[in-house]
Amino acid sequence: MGGLRLRLLLALVLTSAVTLAAAAAVVLGPLQQRLRDQSVQSLRAATLAARPQFERALRRRGADREVALSSEGFDLSEQTGARVLSTDSALSAADGESAPGFLGDSEGGPVPAQALLATARTLNRQVTVLDVRGEDVAVGVPLYERGVVVGVVVARRRLTEVANAVVQVRNALLAAAAVGLAAALALGIALSSTLLRRLGRLRAAALRISTEGPTAPMPRDAGNDEVGDLARALARMQEELRRQEAARRAFVATASHELRTPLTMLLGTMELLQDDLSDEGRLDVADARRQVATAGRELMRLSRLAEELLDLSRLDASVQLRSEPIELGELARAVAAEFELSARDRETRVDVVPPALGAWGRGDPDAVARVVRILIDNALRYAPGEPIRVSASEGARAATIEVSDRGPGIPPEERDRIFERFHRGRAAGSEGGFGLGLAIGRELAEKMNGALTLSERPGGGARFELSLPPHRGDRTENVDVVATVPGS
Numbered sequence: 251m252g253g254l255r256l257r258l259l260l261a262l263v264l265t266s267a268v269t270l271a272a273a274a275a276v277v278l279g280p281l282q283q284r285l286r287d288q289s290v291q292s293l294r295a296a297t298l299a300a301r302p303q304f305e306r307a308l309r310r311r312g313a314d315r316e317v318a319l320s321s322e323g324f325d326l327s328e329q330t331g332a333r334v335l336s337t338d339s340a341l342s343a344a345d346g347e348s349a350p351g352f353l354g355d356s357e358g359g360p361v362p363a364q365a366l367l368a369t370a371r372t373l374n375r376q377v378t379v380l381d382v383r384g385e386d387v388a389v390g391v392p393l394y395e396r397g398v399v400v401g402v403v404v405a406r407r408r409l410t411e412v413a414n415a416v417v418q419v420r421n422a423l424l425a426a427a428a429v430g431l432a433a434a435l436a437l438g439i440a441l442s443s444t445l446l447r448r449l450g451r452l453r454a455a456a457l458r459i460s461t462e463g464p465t466a467p468m469p470r471d472a473g474n475d476e477v478g479d480l481a482r483a484l485a486r487m488q489e490e491l492r493r494q495e496a497a498r499r500a501f502v503a504t505a506s507h508e509l510r511t512p513l514t515m516l517l518g519t520m521e522l523l524q525d526d527l528s529d530e531g532r533l534d535v536a537d538a539r540r541q542v543a544t545a546g547r548e549l550m551r552l553s554r555l556a557e558e559l560l561d562l563s564r565l566d567a568s569v570q571l572r573s574e575p576i577e578l579g580e581l582a583r584a585v586a587a588e589f590e591l592s593a594r595d596r597e598t599r600v601d602v603v604p605p606a607l608g609a610w611g612r613g614d615p616d617a618v619a620r621v622v623r624i625l626i627d628n629a630l631r632y633a634p635g636e637p638i639r640v641s642a643s644e645g646a647r648a649a650t651i652e653v654s655d656r657g658p659g660i661p662p663e664e665r666d667r668i669f670e671r672f673h674r675g676r677a678a679g680s681e682g683g684f685g686l687g688l689a690i691g692r693e694l695a696e697k698m699n700g701a702l703t704l705s706e707r708p709g710g711g712a713r714f715e716l717s718l719p720p721h722r723g724d725r726t727e728n729v730d731v732v733a734t735v736p737g738s
Contacts, residue, residue: 285416
């Protein structure tokens with residue numbers, strides 16, 4: 251469990267870390283450039299918007315012009331945080347210097363070379379100039395009078411707030427990432443503890459079942475998730491184990507009784523025959539015949555039990571069945587003919603109703619014949635003296651063989667269990683079988699992609715229906731296979 255908890259925590263923390271790293275890469279990468287571009291464009295737009303005021307100030311004369319230009323420069327500087335310089339295009343350099351002089355300066359002091367270069371380029375090109383160098387940006391805007399450039403205004407500033415904003419965002423993102431990872435770790439510990447605790451209860455229950463058997467208590471887990479589904483699956487498995495254990499015990503009890511009774515009778519019969527044969531001249535032939543007949547019946551019971559157990563072993567071993575065309579009407583007639591003597595002894599009539607145009611299905615002929623034998627044998631044992639009807643038909647979706655009788659039928663409380671292994675109905679007498687026949691029949695039907703079902707019969711009795719996939723090919727093929735069923 252410790253390894254599972256560690257893997258869950260690592261997966262959750264790594265997922266959170268990768269998500270936060272991807273978010274940081276997406277946000278921080280272009281953030282600084284976007285902020286720089288926005289600041290540059292904001293400075294350029296503010297300077298262009300202030301050009302009309304600078305042009306009006308430049309048209310003044312004398313000292314008023316310098317005062318007006320300085321005033322407009324201070325206003326623009328407060329608005330943008332930049333150093334604003336303005337000059338007249340006719341102003342020449344003092345003392346022969348090539349650098350232009352400025353009529354207005356919002357800060358004073360030495361003029362940066364970037365501002366001087368922007369001023370010269372604006373005057374030379376007579377267009378708005380944008381000069382960005384690292385964290386420094388300068389915007390030069392020409393001033394016009396009657397369509398002629400008469401001056402220039404330059405706004406220069408450092409973009410330090412962009413770097414500060416990026417640092418603040420990065421720090422905030424790192425703090426959020428730390429909080430997120432801590433929350434993910436705490437949540438992972440809580441979820442893994444709950445999950446492992448639930449799994450631990452199921453593990454302990456499984457170990458108890460392995461040591462104490464299917465009657466061990468199973469914890470309840472009402473969660474609507476995979477662990478809850480696992481708990482309910484284990485509960486269903488435990489219930490099935492209980493049923494199988496009950497069936498096994500019932501089978502052991504039934505088989506031991508069914509084996510002990512005929513064996514005891516066979517031993518008694520053999521002792522009586524041995525006594526009769528040892529006394530020469532006093533042999534009672536009629537009594538010997540009765541004893542031999544009794545021994546024969548008991549041997550038949552043992553043979554039937556051995557045959558059913560062999561069928562079960564083949565089904566459990568998943569022996570592959572054939573799939574070939576079968577004419578079900580002919581097969582039903584052939585199997586019913588096998589029961590003529592036993593039906594006559596029980597004063598029971600077996601009526602076979604052949605289909606008018608034939609009923610073709612697909613399956614294993616031997617397996618189909620085995621299922622029909624089981625159904626007719628059950629009808630003879632549970633409904634003695636009542637007529638038995640065997641019919642075959644073919645529909646669009648299935649080909650069927652139906653075996654019905656007019657006996658006492660199946661009680662409603664037993665209809666869901668008669669197809670279980672080793673289940674014997676309450677009406678089963680000394681010849682009620684071992685509770686294997688119908689279970690074998692249903693499993694054989696399902697292996698042939700068919701079904702064996704029980705339905706109510708009007709007027710009482712039981713009606714069993716074997717359904718098989720229909721055959722729509724050449725209906726003349728493999729007819730000789732069906733003809734060999736009585737001897738299979």
